[in-house]
Amino acid sequence: MAEIVWYPGHMAKAKRLIKESLPNIDMVIELLDARAPISSTNPDFKNLFCGKPTLTLLTKCTLADPEQTKRFESALRGAGREVIAIDCKSGQGIKNIQGGIKTLMREKLERDAARGIKRPIRAMVAGITNVGKSTLINTISGTKKAVAQDRPGVTRHNSRISVPSLNLELTDTPGILWHKFDDELVGIKLACLGSIKDEILDTLDLSCRLIGLIRENYAGCLQERFNIEISEEDSDYDIFEKIGRRRGFLRAGGVIDEDRAAGVILDEFRGGKIGRITLDRV
Ligand SMILES: Nc1nc2c(ncn2[C@@H]2O[C@H](COP(=O)(O)OP(=O)(O)OP(=O)(O)O)[C@@H](O)[C@H]2O)c(=O)[nH]1
């Protein structure tokens, strides 16, 4: 697969906006995709947030393999991180967020209380594109103030949303990727999750790589979802072809309609229809 490089101009600007807002922020809520918590960790963030208390949320956890999510949670906790697995569609974990924030901000809250000050906690919500930042803010605030859509790069500016009931002020930020993926697989996984614009990708290639990743640990999910048999000798493209034929994605002469099959495989993975699948391993 051609090297994935996607760092549009607006991301450099977004990074600058984050830097500028940091002095007015008490803490960071960093969102990682539960289906790939390692690959969706932006290596630039550690420096960027320069030691601000950070709550880590594993998002879309009802799409991920629950066993793997547990492992990632304990690995991150073992590394001293405050972490909660959440899902905005089902509401899982959402009610624990306030507790996580209070734990991280205990000192400041106690200091403010001793001085008789009631100031909201100012939290910046950050993460890669499409990880669910705006959706989380809407879920917590019970509004639709943040625009959330099923494509990467929707939020373009920082915006602040108050949640008086929780004494919180949330800053929505644009999703940020990094200049170059050191490991090609990271780029592929992020593309599979929908964090990189499909228009710049070869979807046939990507869907075959996705099949390769899924079959490593979840071959049964592919067999069941698409009603196909997979053998050891099958190449990833062989499996792709079996799926296309089974679904009847054929053009004149019985040739597979590759674009259509690739689009459907990626869509069904992203929608969780192939199963609860985690692409990274602890
Ligand atoms: N199943 C599921 N889907 C989610 C969840 N959170 C967000 N989504 C979906 O993921 C897509 C992206 O959500 P956004 O909230 O726009 O993501 P974002 O991080 O703000 O994206 P950018 O602004 O583009 O960086 C939308 O289609 C959401 O409906 C979740 O917890 N579970």
Ligand SMILES: [Mg+2]
């Ligand atoms: Mg957004």
